[in-house]
Amino acid sequence: MHGELTGRVKALCREAGFPLVGVAAAVRAEGARAAAMRALEAGQLGEMGWMDTEWLERATDPGRFLAGARSLVVVGLPARAPDPPKPGDGVRRGVVARYARGRDYHRVFESRLRKVVRQLRAEFGAEARATVDYGPLLERPYAAAAGLGWLGKSTMLLVPGFGPWVLLGVIATTLELEPDPPVRKTCGACRRCIVACPTGAISADGGVVDARRCISYLTIELRGPIPRELRQAIGTRVFGCDDCLDACPVGAGRWEGDAELAAADPGRAWPALRGFIEMDQAAFEARYRGTALMRAKREGMARNACIALGNAGTREDAEVLVGALDDASALVRGHAAWALGRLGRRTGAAVSGWLRKRLAVEEEEWVREELRLALVDADAETGTG
Numbered sequence: 348m349h350g351e352l353t354g355r356v357k358a359l360c361r362e363a364g365f366p367l368v369g370v371a372a373a374v375r376a377e378g379a380r381a382a383a384m385r386a387l388e389a390g391q392l393g394e395m396g397w398m399d400t401e402w403l404e405r406a407t408d409p410g411r412f413l414a415g416a417r418s419l420v421v422v423g424l425p426a427r428a429p430d431p432p433k434p435g436d437g438v439r440r441g442v443v444a445r446y447a448r449g450r451d452y453h454r455v456f457e458s459r460l461r462k463v464v465r466q467l468r469a470e471f472g473a474e475a476r477a478t479v480d481y482g483p484l485l486e487r488p489y490a491a492a493a494g495l496g497w498l499g500k501s502t503m504l505l506v507p508g509f510g511p512w513v514l515l516g517v518i519a520t521t522l523e524l525e526p527d528p529p530v531r532k533t534c535g536a537c538r539r540c541i542v543a544c545p546t547g548a549i550s551a552d553g554g555v556v557d558a559r560r561c562i563s564y565l566t567i568e569l570r571g572p573i574p575r576e577l578r579q580a581i582g583t584r585v586f587g588c589d590d591c592l593d594a595c596p597v598g599a600g601r602w603e604g605d606a607e608l609a610a611a612d613p614g615r616a617w618p619a620l621r622g623f624i625e626m627d628q629a630a631f632e633a634r635y636r637g638t639a640l641m642r643a644k645r646e647g648m649a650r651n652a653c654i655a656l657g658n659a660g661t662r663e664d665a666e667v668l669v670g671a672l673d674d675a676s677a678l679v680r681g682h683a684a685w686a687l688g689r690l691g692r693r694t695g696a697a698v699s700g701w702l703r704k705r706l707a708v709e710e711e712e713w714v715r716e717e718l719r720l721a722l723v724d725a726d727a728e729t730g731t732g
């Protein structure tokens with residue numbers, strides 16, 4: 348009987364647009380709770396203040412997510428659409444993580460999850476509640492418990508055949524469904540993700556990511572300045588990072604992504620860097636409404652674009668960075684200063700005069716410090732005083 352019911356619920360999920368479905372019992376995830384608390388205590392969750400003790404308690408206790416929950420239906424969407432061609436127009440471009448190139452995946456999940464929740468209520472008179480990402484439910488440990496895959500050293504859930512390229516959502520329900528057996532696989536001796544991580548964010552033996560070093564956190568979640576010592580390693584990544592996913596041999600040969608998550612417009616995968624600096628918040632919203640980039644806001648994206656231009660720009664890019672020295676946002680001004688210092692050092696572009704001019708009027712102490720350090724950086728190469 349449970350088997351039939353479970354089969355029907357899974358079929359509803361597939362019909363709603365989730366090709367990957369698994370079921371776990373709605374019980375407390377003690378091991379995950381303890382691991383997450385350790386990460387919190389060690390400061391490894393950075394400034395994601397919403398993930399406090401209370402949130403982590405709730406996120407590992409499905410009964411607090413839905414009263415009377417008996418089962419968790421975990422759904423997955425493949426998110427590795429092939430790259431659109433990179434425009435060869437000489438415009439300096441950044442790179443956006445694959446999951447964020449099309450429609451915001453939260454919206455894609457939400458409409459499909461709502462449909463399943465409605466059907467569970469109508470067809471079985473059951474209670475159901477769904478979530479994607481913002482939780483309070485830790486999705487990866489429950490996805491592993493639901494037999495969708497195993498937890499890799501990168502902390503990603505690795506789905507057989509797909510690897511880490513799967514996004515997750517969860518439906519808690521009062522229905523008693525048949526749990527799936529866990530996937531009994533491990534990473535074995537592989538360490539590719541640990542080696543590939545540009546900032547050393549993954550622990551030496553894997554299994555823990557220090558968000559404070561993770562480029563995904565730095566470019567999306569962090570609101571303030573990006574630590575100076577990590578800026579160079581960010582390269583041209585302006586929103587998220589896929590390096591530990593790209594390095595993973597599991598599912599590596601498979602390029603499959605939900606059509607709604609794929610970017611039709613190459614500019615969404617490889618956005619022009621100066622665009623983020625030149626746009627104001629209104630123009631940013633007009634262009635990026637409905638995409639995941641809204642989370643970082645124009646200010647965060649302009650900060651990230653400055654770093655990318657500092658790392659990969661040419662002399663011609665000095666002009667837009669000089670403009671950014673006068674940005675209304677101190678965050679942008681400070682990163683523009685850093686980028687000009689680095690550009691000067693890398694390319695020999697004459698930037699010191701602009702940095703001094705700004706220093707003469709800048710009032711924010713943090714930006715003044717960035718300007719002073721940028722002058723040292725720029726002068727180190729050009730040899731001018």
Ligand code: B12
Nearest residue numbers: 378379382444480482486502503504514515556563587588
């Ligand atoms: C906060 C968060 C982040 C943070 C922190 C990530 C991290 N590794 O800790 C930042 C901003 C850095 C981030 C980055 C990314 N994220 Co994120 N993120 C989340 C979020 C909202 C919460 C995760 C969390 O609490 N992390 C804290 C750690 C402590 O918990 P955890 O990793 O979830 O679980 C660990 C513990 O529970 C432990 N554990 C479990 N059981 C047990 C048992 C025992 C005994 C022990 C010891 C441990 C243990 O192992 C787990 C894995 O290490 C989830 C959505 C959700 N609601 O769950 C998405 C989520 C994890 N992110 C996701 C994605 C796609 C990404 C990125 C790939 C995005 C990108 N391209 O830039 C990167 C990947 C970075 C990485 N290697 O993890 C997907 C992952 C899908 C998958 N297949 O795994 C999720 C599930 C979102 C979604 N709905 O699809 N993310």
Ligand code: SF4
Nearest residue numbers: 544561562588590591
């Ligand atoms: S997303 Fe990038 S920075 Fe973060 S752990 Fe993976 S490789 Fe490292």
Ligand code: SF4
Nearest residue numbers: 499500534537540595
């Ligand atoms: S790269 Fe290797 S170690 Fe890392 S998650 Fe994939 S299989 Fe595991």
